[in-house]
Amino acid sequence: MDKKPYDPSEIEQRLYQEWEDSGLFTPDDGSESYSLAIPPPNVTGTLHMGHGFQNAIMDCLIRYYRMSGKNTLWQVGTDHAGIATEMVVERRLNAEGKSKNDIGREAFEKEVWNWKKYSGNKITSQLRRLGSSLDWSTERFTLDDEYQHAVLGAFIQLFEEGLIYQGKRLVNWDPVLETSLSDLEVINKDLTIKIWEIKYQLEGTDEFVTIATTRPETLFGDMALAVNPDDKRFAHLVGQNAEIPLCNRVIPIVADDYVDAEFGTGVVKITPGHDFNDYELGKRHGLHLNESLQCHVGDESAFSPISILNKAVEIIGVAPKKFHGMDRFEARKLLLKDLEKEKFLVSEKEYESTLPYGDRSDQILEPLLTDQWYVDAKTLAKPAIEAVKSKEIQFVPANWEKTYFQWMNNIQDWCISRQLWWGHRIPIWYDESNTPYAGFSEKDVRDKHNLNGTLRQEDDVLDTWFSSSLWTFATMGWPKKNEKLNLFHPTTTLVTGFDIIFFWVARMIMMTKHFIKEVPFKEVYITGLIKDENGQKMSKSKGNILDPIDLIDGVSLDELLAKRTEGMMQPQLKEKIIKQTKKQFPEGIESYGTDALRYTFYSLASPGRDINFDIGRIKGYRNFCNKIWNAFRFIEMQVTNHSYQPGESSGNILSDWMGSKIHQTAENCQTHIKQYRFDLASAEIYELVWSNFCDWYIEFNKVAIQNSEDANQTNNLIGNLITNFYSILELLHPFMPFITEELSSKLANLAKVEKLGFMVESGFAHSRASNKKTEQQLDEIISIISALRAIRAENQNIKNEILNLIISNDLNSEMQSVISKNEAMIAGIAKLDGIEFSDKIPAEAIEKTVDGYKLIIPLEGLIDPEEEMMRLQKELADVENDLKIINSKLANEQFTSKAPPAVVEKEKAKVLDAESKKALLEKSIAKLQP
Structure with missing residues (x-):
């Protein structure tokens, strides 16, 4: 039997490599499709918490729809990030005592390509670390040959249609980089x-x-x-x-x-x-x-x-x-x-x-008059506005449509040129009279326009928002018409933040409607921003940035401090951040694993709302992973201890109840996922796993297996445990892919069956059925046991006693029969000596009403009434004395006016707690009085 505790570091990277090697994320042929296009991260960048959150959402969607039988594609790719990448390489050259002007454009572009090869894998390795089931076989880069052909072709077409022109306008000018910037920059x-x-x-x-x-x-x-x-x-x-x-x-x-x-x-x-x-x-x-x-x-x-x-x-x-x-x-x-x-x-x-x-430069910008290339955005905006008006595209939450319309109805022409060398060089050639011509190459221009003489190519490159506006269809092979475009375009959903609705979302809609006469996606799910636990925006200057990979793998305090203060020139700010970080993470950040981080994101994901990321939440979901792991360990122990043999399992009240709970949760989760309510879906699954499966189903099975009369009955109970646990893993898989994949393999070995493929290839908790009647019956038994536990908590003198239970005949006969049939199991869990049905209430007894009937605990022989009365009266006197002291403090105006509000509230809470305790003691005393 495997006794290892749950350690995500042992399984996550190994499992991802297995998934990728198997070609698991590549679409199948045929069937109804579901597709996503990843918002392309910067090729030389790193993932931040917003990326982690949005990728967790997208991966949940793609895994869920794959498990639901859809032919799925999650298109992956990266953006060349003109300004950011050029700046990094320029700094490297400067450190060597050179500049880009010293080495010339061609040599500089080679330097950037070399840097891309060196650093470009970092972002994609981080995406893998998050468990993202992206189709790596079709990975695209905005400067690869096919994509570049699509971008240049789009420019040429718009130019020839009169929708691109050159003009002198004011732009945001960066005096360090000497280029125009978009408002987002x-x-x-x-x-x-x-x-x-x-x-x-x-x-x-x-x-x-x-x-x-x-x-x-x-x-x-x-x-x-x-x-x-x-x-x-x-x-x-x-x-x-x-x-x-x-x-x-x-x-x-x-x-x-x-x-x-x-x-x-x-x-x-x-x-x-x-x-x-x-x-x-x-x-x-x-x-x-x-x-x-x-x-x-x-x-x-x-x-x-x-x-x-x-x-x-x-x-x-x-x-x-x-x-x-x-x-x-x-x-x-x-x-x-x-x-x-x-x-x-x-x-x-x-x-x-x-x-x-x-x-990027952190320098004051200057509005500057420059010659730039513009797109006639007003013309392109009209069909894009209509696409949202007609509900061809829907925003979730719908209120973001107002923002979209406000921007689009007041749109200005779009400046698409940047004074950089790294990027898509604008495909314009000027003749000796400075007349511009568009083409894929100088030869193309000469042949098309029958030109002789000297031609000069435009020096500027295209804004990266121009190239990424073609993202959904250019990544699928446009301008060629192919089966991939037919199957997966329009994409189904776009997951993104509200801050780029105009810069990217709107422009994708404009360009896609113009070039292929359809929308780029059917729904736009707008996520909130990830903020720190105090609701502050995460930023380097605040020293509150969290790296999702650090939360997954852990990071030492020294490494964390180095990350948070890298490149920081202001000594006072640096010292403040060091002090703040040491206080928050005195020993660095622990390793929580990918599944715990992802589940934290889902639990906080209310549509459109900003998220305050509390480190305590991820600790709680690491405990959730441990709970799931230990549930498997319990099943493993039963298999080993009872020589389990696989076979057909018949239903019983426990299995039918658990199966019905799984069925209902699966149905609810399907609704929640389709409505992008990942917070509600994750909460329901958490309740199902922690409370229903681990706290009740496993506890019932412990007693049932212990009381089992023969090997077949034991085998049946264990077989149902395995079946229901596998359904739990299916339900959890889109949210927690790693632990569920690992345990599904272990479970298959345990059950002595061959595992058929990976989890994402199975159904979404499809094997369970609804059984409302059985579900209600066991729920009633759980209510009885919970009430008995409350009685013990309220009466400490009988907390650990074996009790007799009388249930009044107000309980219907069918439920009485169910309780009688399962008496041994109920008695084992509730520490009962026996259960009977009667309306006779002993003279000395505790009563509790549950759903219209009474639970009665006879006290004869359990306690000495006089001793118990003395104990209760002493405890009551102590509580009354505490109340007197606290109320006296709260009546003191000096205390209430000078003490911090939190301290005053704490004292008021003590009053409520003491009054509640007093009421319980008085009730217990009244029961003992003749």
């Missing part, structure tokens, strides 16, 4: 910064107006001042001109509803080339410069914003020459000195504001 930080008030002189007068700004250097690019049209203080200024301090340029004063008359001075500077809101205002008023560099108002077509920064955010353009070539912040310092010297600077104050930072 922007981190807004709340900071205390400076705000300056600056005077602008009205042209031809001695009057001044004052504006407030947090970016004084942008005044070099001012094109107007603006006031609210209803602001009577400044109505006379509209139409006049003002002089930009130190710049020898005049700008008009315009009226616009955008200006908040109550904010600042009521007059705002308008710099369309360096502020997104100013850009829109400038367009409305047609702001433009004339040949002498003076600014004028015109119609919208005349709008021509100016830029005073280059791509390295150095001052250029119409700014005074003395500032040219200076970094924006150096220019700011010099400008402020000059403004103060010339009496234009009114004040300098601290100001609470939000600044945009690049998520």
Whole structure:
């Protein structure tokens, strides 16, 4: 007999290798399909808790539907992660004293490919560690040849349809990486910064107006001042001109509803080339410069914003020459000195504001006018909006549809170009007159357009959101038409977070509707965010990040500290995080195993709600794994001790009850899974396994086997234990794949039967049947035993005594017959000497009403009434004294006003506990009184 305790580290990686080697995750042919596409993680990244949570959800879905008979595909792949990957490789080059410009584009791309080979397996090995049943035979990468062909083909088609164009617009510009960023790559930080008030002189007068700004250097690019049209203080200024301090340029004063008359001075500077809101205002008023560099108002077509920064955010353009070539912040310092010297600077104050930072460079971003490539998102959005309106795609929870519609109805054209070298290079070639042509190669362009002369390819690459927007169909071979697309597209479900509904979900819907005229998925399940136990967002700066692999395998304190403080430059923050981590994990993080982590995720997975991850929960589910393991050990012991021989097992009240419980739980779980209520499904299974199977079914079987009269009866009981336990494993498998796989093999060996394939190839607790009548009968017996245990708890003097039980005749005759038939088993569990049915109540007895009938325990011979009365009265006096002390404390205003609220609440809880105990003692005393 195997006496090893449960150790997940011994089984998990071995089992996953067996699954993968067997080709288990590759789809079968035919039958109704169910498919998922993994949101592609960054190829050089690592999994965080959000990944762990979402992958646990997806794996549960794919295993459940596979067990339910569906032909399943979970498409796997990784994203090339343009900015993140390029930045990592650039830093490695910098450490060697080189830069990407030193070695050139071709050599740099080779460096990145080498880095991808070196580090790219980390993320996929972590996915395996989570037990994810992904189809590795069709693993894709967004820069592999076939996928790249699909991406370039999509661009070319959109370009030729007039849905992609080039334009000069404002973008979020990262001055370190020198590329535009999407909004998702922007981190807004709340900071205390400076705000300056600056005077602008009205042209031809001695009057001044004052504006407030947090970016004084942008005044070099001012094109107007603006006031609210209803602001009577400044109505006379509209139409006049003002002089930009130190710049020898005049700008008009315009009226616009955008200006908040109550904010600042009521007059705002308008710099369309360096502020997104100013850009829109400038367009409305047609702001433009004339040949002498003076600014004028015109119609919208005349709008021509100016830029005073280059791509390295150095001052250029119409700014005074003395500032040219200076970094924006150096220019700011010099400008402020000059403004103060010339009496234009009114004040300098601290100001609470939000600044945009690049998520990779951690540098303040700059709105910058650049030439970029755009997709006509308004046109593509129309069928995508209709797909959700018509319920062709449904969001779960449904309230996220409002967010989707809000974004889509106000969509702006999509900037798809990035100033990087790693990625899909935009397939545009320019001729000598700078006319753009699209094609897969220079030869393709020349042949298609009959071009001679010099051609130059576009340097920019495509935004990774563009390539990943094709994910569901490009991973399945598009633009080729094949059986995989026919079988598995549209995919069934997308599991993702709310933060990328616009950036990825909406764009996938737009692109899929456009290119293959169908939706990419039928349902979008939006998960909440994983936060720490206090509801704080997990972040490196807070020092509260948890790595799912650390929770699975464990990590020492030193390793944990190194992870949490890696690259941290601020000594005070580093010290704070070290102190905080040592307090929370004084000995590091224990190993909990994958199944315990996954079950924790499911237990917390209420649709759309953020999740506070409490480390105590995972400890509880590790105990749950131990409980399951020990249940097997009990069965194993029965097989060994009673020389079990396999054969057909006949039903009995225990087996039929357990089978009915399994059947009902399986039905409920199927409903819960289809509704994405993993919290409800996991709670029901937990109750079934811990309470019904381990606490009751096993306990009943212990007594039944002990009382068994012959080998056949014993064999039957053990056979039913094996059958029901296997059904439990089937039910648990989508949630806890490793322990269930391991125990199913052990169970097959135990039962001396050949195991037919892996767990995911079996049914979902399909072998059990409903038997409501038997279920109700044994439930009634359990209620009786539970009531007897409560009687013992309330009457400590008989806690360990063997009792006689009288049940009143109010109990129906059929149930009396069932109890009589199973009297030995009930007596063995409830420590009874016998059970009888009667309405006669002895003079000295304890009564308890259960479901309309009475349980009566005769006390004659069990206790000495006088001694028991004295004991109870002494205990009552002690409780009353405790109550007096606590109530006195709570009546003291000094205590209730000064003590922490938690301490006061604790004292109030003590009162309730003592009063409850007092009531029980008084009840027991009353029973003993003549």
